[in-house]
Amino acid sequence: MEAMEDDSAELKDDHNHNYCGGGAKVRAELSGQAPDGMSAAQPVCAPLPAKRQGQPWSGSPCGSKFMDSDTGSESSEVSETDCAAANAEEKPSLDSTPKFLLNAMAVEDYRKNHWPNLEEAIDRLLIQNLSDHISVSYAQIYGYVYKCVCQQHSELLYGDLTSKITAHLLQVATQLQASPPENLIENFNVALTQYLASLQCIVPVFIYLNKFYIESKLNRDLKEDLMKLFADHVAEKHLSKLMPLLIKAHSMPFQVQPSTMASVVKGLYSLRPEWAQLAPALFSSFIPQIHPPAVESRLPDYADHDRKLQMELSMNGFPRGDQSRKRASEDS
Structure with missing residues (x-):
């Protein structure tokens, strides 16, 4: 049973399509102990690829956070479904x-x-x-x-x-x-x-x-x-x-x-x-x-x-009028 588990751990996919061999070696590296016959400083897996500009690390093209397409900074939350649909054609693949x-x-x-x-x-x-x-x-x-x-x-x-x-x-x-x-x-x-x-x-x-x-x-x-x-x-x-x-x-x-x-x-x-x-x-x-x-x-x-x-208003034809006149309603 242990042999089957070791065999199944020989190929691991880290969700970024970086396949790492030797499951036992990975576990040893994470625990800080090197397996027999192997130096602790020896890399056991290829380094992760650099983060794509304008995209978060989540599995979807845009993630649950909307990323500014030009700064790569997290700006605001938008619908993951909407943004993924807008970028469906840009989803990366191994043979892209x-x-x-x-x-x-x-x-x-x-x-x-x-x-x-x-x-x-x-x-x-x-x-x-x-x-x-x-x-x-x-x-x-x-x-x-x-x-x-x-x-x-x-x-x-x-x-x-x-x-x-x-x-x-x-x-x-x-x-x-x-x-x-x-x-x-x-x-x-x-x-x-x-x-x-x-x-x-x-x-x-x-x-x-x-x-x-x-x-x-x-x-x-x-x-x-x-x-x-x-x-x-x-x-x-x-x-x-x-x-x-x-x-x-x-x-x-x-x-x-x-x-x-x-x-x-x-x-x-x-x-x-x-x-x-x-x-x-x-x-x-x-x-x-x-x-x-x-x-x-x-x-x-x-x-x-x-x-x-x-004075200027008066000279331009806008006199103040006769203020002594009574209102029309008071003439009677």
């Missing part, structure tokens, strides 16, 4: 294709099947009008993004996403460049409002990319990155023309719709708060706490500013 070839095939699959569908959806979201009702399957986009992250395409996806949106913003900047000065404020407001509406759709469906790559590896946030793209490629290029127009419109009430003025000024402040220092009087009319807190010693200055403002 070399790793570099598998990676090339995976990238080709991303380029042919995943990114084209995402690119089309992003195009439709970026060019939508507020009154349009575009049929876009957000669940389908979310699924593509989730699978790309599981298949270690986070860096590719982030690069394609930002490149796509940058190209769109360059077109927007070119269109605004051709806008006449009297329409620049209104056209800029339309471009900014449309872009912000698009981000409300794009950012949520890319939540997995944001959580498991942008936040964990780049230490940034997707929405902040996309807002910065608009500031760099659109707002900053037109700021030198836009700011004087805003200051002039602010000095002439109702030359531009108040809602448009408020939208543009608040939008510029959300893009880069330091731009408020270029025109504090303008920004303080729409955003609180631009100026330092009021102090008692400057009360006469504040009163003088109010008198000047009332």
Whole structure:
């Protein structure tokens, strides 16, 4: 009976397909004692292979913990069944294709099947009008993004996403460049409002990319990155023309719709708060706490500013009216 047990222990599989001979030798090595005729320092089993990047040591391709595909760090728990299904084609085997070839095939699959569908959806979201009702399957986009992250395409996806949106913003900047000065404020407001509406759709469906790559590896946030793209490629290029127009419109009430003025000024402040220092009087009319807190010693200055403002309004056709008149209901 002991002979049969020794024979059955001659071949052991350590679950990583590393076959080790000599069960008695293994047990002796683990116990710190070498069998007769064998040095204790002699290896009895080939070393385990290095851990595959982006995968835990558990038996499944993704395990019970979701691993960041680019950092290899444990990020959050997700469904083992879902992630295993997404990576079914990447399950290693003894006769598998070399790793570099598998990676090339995976990238080709991303380029042919995943990114084209995402690119089309992003195009439709970026060019939508507020009154349009575009049929876009957000669940389908979310699924593509989730699978790309599981298949270690986070860096590719982030690069394609930002490149796509940058190209769109360059077109927007070119269109605004051709806008006449009297329409620049209104056209800029339309471009900014449309872009912000698009981000409300794009950012949520890319939540997995944001959580498991942008936040964990780049230490940034997707929405902040996309807002910065608009500031760099659109707002900053037109700021030198836009700011004087805003200051002039602010000095002439109702030359531009108040809602448009408020939208543009608040939008510029959300893009880069330091731009408020270029025109504090303008920004303080729409955003609180631009100026330092009021102090008692400057009360006469504040009163003088109010008198000047009332005079400007009166000169521009906005009289205060006759305050001595009775209300209509009291005439009878």
